[in-house]
Amino acid sequence: MRWRRGRLARKVNHNLALLFELQDIGFEYDCVPALRGLSLQIVEGESIALLGANGSGKSTLLRILNALYFPSHGSLSFCGRRLTPQLFNQDAFALSFRRQVALVFQNPDVQLFNPTVFDEVAFGPLQLQWPREQVLSRVNATLELMNIAHLRDRPPYRLSGGEKKRVALASVVVLDPDVLLLDEPTSTLDPRSQSQIIDLIQDWKGASKTVITATHQLEIVEDIAGRIVVLEEGKVAATGTPAQILSNQELLVRANLVHAHRHSHGGLTHSHPHLHSHSKHGHEH
Amino acid sequence: MSRGFVESTIVSFSRALSRALMSEEIARQPGLLQSLDPRVRLIGLFALVLAVTLSRRLAIVLALFLAALLLAVFSRVSIGALAKRVWLVVLAFTGVIALPAAFLTPGRPVVVLAGGSLRITAQGMATAALLIARVETAVTFTTLLVLCTPWAHVLKALRSFRLPQEAIAMLAMTHRYVFLLVETASQMFESRVSRTVGRLPGAEQRRMTARTAGVLLSKSIDLSQDVYLAMQSRGFRGDIRILADFRLKPWDYVGLLAFLCAGGVAVWLGR
Amino acid sequence: MHIPDGYLSPSTCATLYAGAIAGWYAALERVKRRLLSRFVPLISVFAAFAFVVMMFNLPLPGGTTGHAIGVTIAAIVLGPSGAILAISIALAIQALFFGDGGITTLGANCFNMAIVGSLVAYGSYRLISAGSSLSSKRRVVAAAIAGYLATNAAAFIAAIELGLQPWLFHNAVGTPLYAPYPLRIALPAMMIGHLTFAGLAEAVISAGLVAYLQVADAHLLRGTSGIPASSEDLLIPRVTATSPRRLWLSVALLMLLTPVGILAAGQAWSEWSPTEFAVAGSPAQIAGAGSVPSGTIPAGMQRLANLWTAPFPAYAPTFVKSAAFGYLLSAMFGVGFLLTLSLLVQRYVERRRTMRYSR
Numbered sequence: 001m002r003w004r005r006g007r008l009a010r011k012v013n014h015n016l017a018l019l020f021e022l023q024d025i026g027f028e029y030d031c032v033p034a035l036r037g038l039s040l041q042i043v044e045g046e047s048i049a050l051l052g053a054n055g056s057g058k059s060t061l062l063r064i065l066n067a068l069y070f071p072s073h074g075s076l077s078f079c080g081r082r083l084t085p086q087l088f089n090q091d092a093f094a095l096s097f098r099r100q101v102a103l104v105f106q107n108p109d110v111q112l113f114n115p116t117v118f119d120e121v122a123f124g125p126l127q128l129q130w131p132r133e134q135v136l137s138r139v140n141a142t143l144e145l146m147n148i149a150h151l152r153d154r155p156p157y158r159l160s161g162g163e164k165k166r167v168a169l170a171s172v173v174v175l176d177p178d179v180l181l182l183d184e185p186t187s188t189l190d191p192r193s194q195s196q197i198i199d200l201i202q203d204w205k206g207a208s209k210t211v212i213t214a215t216h217q218l219e220i221v222e223d224i225a226g227r228i229v230v231l232e233e234g235k236v237a238a239t240g241t242p243a244q245i246l247s248n249q250e251l252l253v254r255a256n257l258v259h260a261h262r263h264s265h266g267g268l269t270h271s272h273p274h275l276h277s278h279s280k281h282g283h284e285h
Numbered sequence: 286m287s288r289g290f291v292e293s294t295i296v297s298f299s300r301a302l303s304r305a306l307m308s309e310e311i312a313r314q315p316g317l318l319q320s321l322d323p324r325v326r327l328i329g330l331f332a333l334v335l336a337v338t339l340s341r342r343l344a345i346v347l348a349l350f351l352a353a354l355l356l357a358v359f360s361r362v363s364i365g366a367l368a369k370r371v372w373l374v375v376l377a378f379t380g381v382i383a384l385p386a387a388f389l390t391p392g393r394p395v396v397v398l399a400g401g402s403l404r405i406t407a408q409g410m411a412t413a414a415l416l417i418a419r420v421e422t423a424v425t426f427t428t429l430l431v432l433c434t435p436w437a438h439v440l441k442a443l444r445s446f447r448l449p450q451e452a453i454a455m456l457a458m459t460h461r462y463v464f465l466l467v468e469t470a471s472q473m474f475e476s477r478v479s480r481t482v483g484r485l486p487g488a489e490q491r492r493m494t495a496r497t498a499g500v501l502l503s504k505s506i507d508l509s510q511d512v513y514l515a516m517q518s519r520g521f522r523g524d525i526r527i528l529a530d531f532r533l534k535p536w537d538y539v540g541l542l543a544f545l546c547a548g549g550v551a552v553w554l555g556r
Numbered sequence: 557m558h559i560p561d562g563y564l565s566p567s568t569c570a571t572l573y574a575g576a577i578a579g580w581y582a583a584l585e586r587v588k589r590r591l592l593s594r595f596v597p598l599i600s601v602f603a604a605f606a607f608v609v610m611m612f613n614l615p616l617p618g619g620t621t622g623h624a625i626g627v628t629i630a631a632i633v634l635g636p637s638g639a640i641l642a643i644s645i646a647l648a649i650q651a652l653f654f655g656d657g658g659i660t661t662l663g664a665n666c667f668n669m670a671i672v673g674s675l676v677a678y679g680s681y682r683l684i685s686a687g688s689s690l691s692s693k694r695r696v697v698a699a700a701i702a703g704y705l706a707t708n709a710a711a712f713i714a715a716i717e718l719g720l721q722p723w724l725f726h727n728a729v730g731t732p733l734y735a736p737y738p739l740r741i742a743l744p745a746m747m748i749g750h751l752t753f754a755g756l757a758e759a760v761i762s763a764g765l766v767a768y769l770q771v772a773d774a775h776l777l778r779g780t781s782g783i784p785a786s787s788e789d790l791l792i793p794r795v796t797a798t799s800p801r802r803l804w805l806s807v808a809l810l811m812l813l814t815p816v817g818i819l820a821a822g823q824a825w826s827e828w829s830p831t832e833f834a835v836a837g838s839p840a841q842i843a844g845a846g847s848v849p850s851g852t853i854p855a856g857m858q859r860l861a862n863l864w865t866a867p868f869p870a871y872a873p874t875f876v877k878s879a880a881f882g883y884l885l886s887a888m889f890g891v892g893f894l895l896t897l898s899l900l901v902q903r904y905v906e907r908r909r910t911m912r913y914s915r
Contacts, residue, residue, distance in 0.1 A: 030775040068514045098520040110511040113461045115309045127520030338660045381615040386736040408731045419562030424655030462604035495764020505601050513597035
């Protein structure tokens with residue numbers, strides 16, 4: 001299956017095609033603010049890593065980008081159009097948006113609600129009212145691509161964690177969206193599954209799709225993103241290239257992305273900020 | 286500990302049952318019921334359930350039960366599974382409920398026990414038998430419907446009978462949530478039973494049950510919000526969309542006629 | 557208290573279906589006017605929750621089964637309309653998937669547990685908790701009492717429906733055609749199980765959940781608390797009594813139509829021959845033709861029956877004076893009375909709240 005090249009936003013000027021524009025977004029869950037005064041611009045074809053500790057607002061932001069929540073104040077525009085609930089009452093716009101912008105949830109169980117894997121992957125195309133033949137051919141192609149064709153008749157509760165993640169991805173990939181919003185795609189996965197997903201993200205980058213990945217795993221960001229946006233308590237704390245952000249220890253500690261505690265190696269006990277995964281052997285001093 | 290054991294047994298049993306019912310494997314087999322349009326299946330099986338309720342003669346109800354058996358066999362439904370999961374359970378419950386009728390219904394005594402104070406009457410036995418037979422037969426028909434029809438098709442058929450769209454959406458989601466809830470509850474019970482050492486005093490038990498229920502409810506509410514968002518994210522707008530096309534073939538008309546005739550004859554003979 | 561297929565006569569089923577459909581229609585109309593997209597998954601969660609709660613049941617010989625319902629917490633969080641829909645959906649899925657409760661009796665089961673249960677639960681919770689803060693202990697107590705009352709109300713109605721069957725519907729030999737236990741057996745059988753175990757279970761669950769939610773997720777309790785919202789709550793729509801007119805209408809219709817419906821349908825099905833009642837029917841004669849020996853009608857119920865039959869003028873059809881008709885009337889009016897009472901309570905509480913906060 002060949003990826004369609006992302007080509008969404010009308011070019012504002014030759015170099016920049018603004019996809020999402022968020023201005024001073026605020027959002028509350030029952031009077032508890034999750035996002036406050038968040039402003040961000042996302043250009044088409046970008047690959048962004050949203051970094052932040054749990055509770056920093058990453059998931060909320062992704063859901064707002066996917067128009068599942070609407071901000072309580074501030075404005076969100078997609079391709080120059082302001083996204084409002086009224087706009088999504090129109091079937092035509094809603095369905096075309098849902099095809100173009102896809103969200104993969106952190107918990108795959110949330111996304112697997114059909115009796116078999118095949119039905120699950122077919123759910124999206126059916127909702128978009130594609131013709132029957134197209135649904136069948138695209139679903140089969142996607143199952144092959146994601147290496148889950150052998151699971152087509154399996155019910156979701158009989159899948160392993162990695163398989164569930166792949167099915168959840170497949171259910172979104174079948175639509176060939178132009179924007180992919182991924183919420184912690186590699187957490188809880190074994191190394192091989194993680195690398196498969198990283199490969200997939202890099203394929204999408206190559207096809208000029210816009211990929212926004214929320215993660216707290218610093219070790220993968222360089223592979224998946226050209227720009228990092230750090231969230232802290234519902235606001236953008238910093239934005240920059242991976243090299244810039246990852247070298248800013250103070251920022252990382254403040255945003256609760258690294259920790260420092262006493263540990264020992266080589267017979268020496270000390271403490272300094274380091275990444276959460278302790279699998280990396282030997283950091284030098 | 287024994288009460289925890291009972292609870293977890295119930296939950297694991299229902300988990301197995303709900304998985305079996307929701308796996309829709311039988312629905313994919315080529316069988317008699319599966320070959321009919323889902324709407325015909327719905328109308329036909331409900332008509333037979335109605336006939337069971339309208340029949341007043343045990344013989345007719347048993348004939349309908351036989352019909353249910355035949356339908357099961359020809360639709361690749363295992364009789365053994367039906368017996369274990371459906372008939373025995375119904376017998377246990379309805380049997381206990383109906384049993385006193387054998388003693389309490391006045392009429393001609395057939396069996397006299399305990400020196401004359403306990404009498405089983407012919408009318409009583411007839412009543413109890415009719416009650417139990419009716420329930421068994423009716424439940425068999427509904428179980429056949431559900432085993433041989435994917436839930437999405439049941440909903441689509443109901444929608445074609447003009448059930449409101451909101452009701453259909455709620456039925457669809459509840460079906461999914463029940464499954465999620467039973468799974469979550471099973472896991473919670475398993476971990477709780479293994480963590481509890483010895484028996485807890487009554488008040489503590491109740492508090493723990495209430496807290497477990499509370500956590501389960503909270504988890505379910507959170508999960509359900511996310512599930513709904515996920516459905517919307519992939520274009521769900523409230524209506525059920527399926528791959529299959531509901532179109533009546535001549536065979537469906539034959540089936541419908543057969544169902545309605547069987548029901549009509551049963552009602553007539555059993556009046 | 558799921559009533560299986562074959563326990564209620566077709567005419568009883570049809571009548572209670574009519575009542576249930578009225579309730580569903582009213583509830584759906586009220587829910588539709590809210591933010592449906594947020595409310596619908598929440599209703600479904602409570603439907604699923606009630607489903608699980610109702611799985612734990614015990615057979616009650618002489619009645620049906622005894623169990624908690626989960627209707628109380630649904631009514632407390634969702635309000636009466638949402639609770640009616642939630643429990644009805646749970647019952648529908650139970651009937652289809654587990655054969656728990658019949659298809660022909662789905663209307664009756666929904667009427668008993670979903671409609672009567674929700675209204676009694678909601679009414680008593682609002683009444684007892686009126687004016688208290690979200691985190692007050694009174695709400696926990698209110699939930700417990702509401703749960704106890706709702707479960708027993710539902711069981712009571714079910715017992716009446718079952719207990720009337722052998723009176724009204726039997727063959728020439730006297731064998732009951734449907735539920736075989738007369739009132740004097742069905743009532744105690746059902747009520748003992750619910751006054752003790754099932755009612756208490758519902759009370760404990762409801763109280764425990766309210767106490768838990770007060771700490772963990774208090775905003776879920778706000779919808780029915782009578783406390784005006786400070787900010788727009790996207791999740792739980794406000795449950796106000798601004799226009800319960802439709803619900804009133806369905807209650808009124810129900811009260812009027814039910815006895816008429818059962819009788820008319822019963823006549824049409826010839827389930828009782830008019831010749832039995834040719835003589836101004838005395839209870840003894842009816843009892844003799846039926847399955848229960850005379851003299852066993854509880855004196856209190858006898859008096860109640862006479863209350864209804866006595867005022868009827870001489871030109872009324874003779875069957876009107878039968879004890880069975882009297883029982884029916886008292887049962888249906890009892891239901892109507894209960895429903896009306898809870899609606900009145902709801903109205904009163906609302907009026908007091910608006911008065912207090914408009915000062």
